[in-house]
Amino acid sequence: MTSATTPPPAVDITAEASHGIEAHPSVFAHERRERGFRIATGGIWLLLVAVVGAAVVGVARPDTFDVAQEWLMLALFLATITAGASMQTPVLPGRGPGPAEPSRTIDVGATAALALTVDHGLTDHHAAPSTVLVVAVAAVGLVVGGLLAARSFSGRALAAVLRRYLPRIVTVAGLVVLLRDLGAARPLRAALLEAPPQAGAVVLLAMIYGALILEVPLRMEFSTPRVGSRRDAYADALEESLTLGVVPAATAVLVAVAQPLLGPPALPLILLPLVFNQIAVRRHDEMREHARQSVVALSHLPEAMGVVRPGHAARVAHLSTEIGRELGMGRRDLAETERAALLHDLGQVRLVRPVPSGATVLAAPADQEEIALDGAEIARASGVLDEEAAIIEAQAVPYRHHVSHRRAQPLASRVIKVANAYDDLLTGASAGLPLPGPDAALERLYLGLGHEYDPRVVDVLDALVHGVSGQGGSSVEQVRT
Structure with a gap:
């Protein structure tokens, strides 16, 4: 008697459904309306942020921090984080975000959350909020902004938004704890405040850049690649963090450095170029998708x-x-x-x-x-x-x-x-x-x-x-x- 391992059955690949490359011309008008809504919402938010910042500058010196102004600064960060997250491409319920997405843009809301973290690492706040409050502001802003982008407050939409932003919330929490709570005798934040500003900025830049790279595995755990293998998706996510990660890291440090000089308007002013870049990239992606749909129609x-x-x-x-x-x-x-x-x-x-x-x-x-x-x-x-x-x-x-x-x-x-x-x-x-x-x-x-x-x-x-x-x-x- 002979025994043999039964080979795995061959599979008919041609049975693969062709959904996903079907042309849907009627979608374009809806996409334009959705994009216009996100841009308008983000523009209104940024305008309100600028007005609040200007009002704060008018009633207080930018180098004077009391309790009232500290709460105004937190409100400013909350509004900016929410505005930036609301301008992102909406997360579809049931499909996680990740490197499979066609566009590679800087998430303005997530960058503002990093800026909130760094601002409390380089700037001396006489009425500094607690670590829990800083993390809560970042989390609420990202989640609310993501729900606004999805134009849905359902449980499925909330789950999709959490899959997108939970890794960034964990990163913010880790950085805040590292800066403020580790080393009871001499926290890292105290050492950075005593160091020359240039040295402190470089250290924070390296910390944030490293944190964004370490964030990749966590992002992959909460995302589901739409095409390709998980190794492909991981490689794409790592490449994205290595190439684009320096932009949010440098922007966050720049906000912290400029905030004592410019006051509250520093946040929206420095983030504004990222907003314009995001709009331009979205427009490019829309044109590319139109071209792809034309190819599908021709096929x-x-x-x-x-x-x-x-x-x-x-x-x-x-x-x-x-x-x-x-x-x-x-x-x-x-x-x-x-x-x-x-x-x-x-x-x-x-x-x-x-x-x-x-x-x-x-x-x-x-x-x-x-x-x-x-x-x-x-x-x-x-x-x-x-x-x-x-x-x-x-x-x-x-x-x-x-x-x-x-x-x-x-x-x-x-x-x-x-x-x-x-x-x-x-x-x-x-x-x-x-x-x-x-x-x-x-x-x-x-x-x-x-x-x-x-x-x-x-x-x-x-x-x-x-x-x-x-x-x-x-x-x-x-x-x-």
């Missing part, structure tokens, strides 16, 4: 004309991005690969005699070349898809030509070639297609290994189909479902 043209099977472009795009992610492609390369995959069959609209069911895997090499060239020409005509056009044009190149240096073939083109062939073999409807299952499709691809297809790409596809991934379970599960 439906072959399907609408009946020359390609419904959902083929979406499945190839999804599978191509999964393979590219396993191969270590960056964000920009993955985005270009997705767009090119969505448009890879665009050239079929010019065919006089359509390919049966649009399955180009069985088409003659000359026909494949013609489809690729025509699709690239249509993409270039848009004026904004030159990189994608180059990928589309090279998808019909046999891998052996790339190896022999007869004709270069980008990695994205090799990925799309394999993903397209796999979907054709499983969902085509001509000349013996579809094949019985994923293993049969992979076997057919292996017959062209090194000749038509890049062996490395086919190996990655095989690993994904059988649930073996080098980047963790998240991306694999997404492909297998």
